[in-house]
Amino acid sequence: MLNFLDVPNSLTLASLEVGHHLYWQLGNLKIHGQVFIVSWIVIGILVTASLLATRNAQRVPKGIQNLMEYALEFVRDLAKNQLGEKEYRPWVPFIGTLFLFIFVSNWSGALVPWRLIKLPEGELAAPTNDINTTVALALLVSLAYFYAGFSRKGLGYFAKYIQPTPILLPIAILEDFTKPLSLSFRLFGNILADELVVAVLVLLVPLFVPLPVMLLGLFTSAIQALVFATLAAAYIHEAIEGHGDEHDAHSP
């Protein structure tokens, strides 16, 4: 009888736990263990799928090779659309990995019932619903476009800040802060909000009612991955092209 009373507690698939983390101590640094566990699983999925797809690559693709080729062509088109035919090739791995990692992370958070795995503290969820992950990715994007700008134009990259008129200099500088900020908070907010909405709905009405929201969540997750990767490519393109010679780049 006592066991029966315990059932609702042990069976709750969702409850709200924001701000609880499974802390791991690394020297005197604290890290969020649950983020890394799920991200390792995501990395494992990606690498396994890649290895399976490329291990026995055929001229006529079959099965997983087909899927991964589709993924590759998708990210390649994405990079090509943003960066242009000439520039996109070296950036495909970075942008493609961004997209695939975020996409698989988001969907793992939406599809896998992590709640069934008990942690001493915190809960397993998509790595992208931790602000550390999204900020890390957004900062990498910032570094990437600075690197792209500098490697293309050297110190002439700074000319971009005063290019149309020096009056806009503060705004141009501000842009470099708002870009990673908006990138990281958009992704973080969307994923976390989606998981919260699903959790709240599951808490209120356990069956069927949350399904549309979950589907919407899948949609949002995919869109957010696409948006993040597209914006990263767009920022890199902006850094490479600058404001001045944009017309030259499109005319030939």
Added chain:
Amino acid sequence: MFDFDATLPLMAVQFLLLAALMNVVFFKPMTKVIDDRNDYIRSNEADAKERLAKAERLAKQYETELADTRKAYQATIAAAQAEAQKIVDQKIADAQQEAQAQREQAQKELDQQKQVAMQSLEQQVEALSREILDKLLVGI
């Protein structure tokens, strides 16, 4: 919710490692596979196009040769027919000429003999008439 800690840099490093790894195990080999396939298809297509053009050229050449041959044999037949016709005409003309000549010859001989006969007849008539005259005159 916003507690930043060592997760951030570690995640960044981990992501860079993932990007490098994915570049090696996924992007490079897969791109190579796709590019190889594109090259294969392109070269095959070019090859096929070339062969098709060659076949069409051969067909056209064959057709022109056929037309030439047809023209040549028609010309030969026409020439042979014309020649045969000429020979036939020639032969007919010759034969007619010969027949004409023979007929004239015969006519001529006929006339000659008629004349000879007439002459001898006339002499006989004269001789007879003289005899008749003599016999009559004797009575006188």
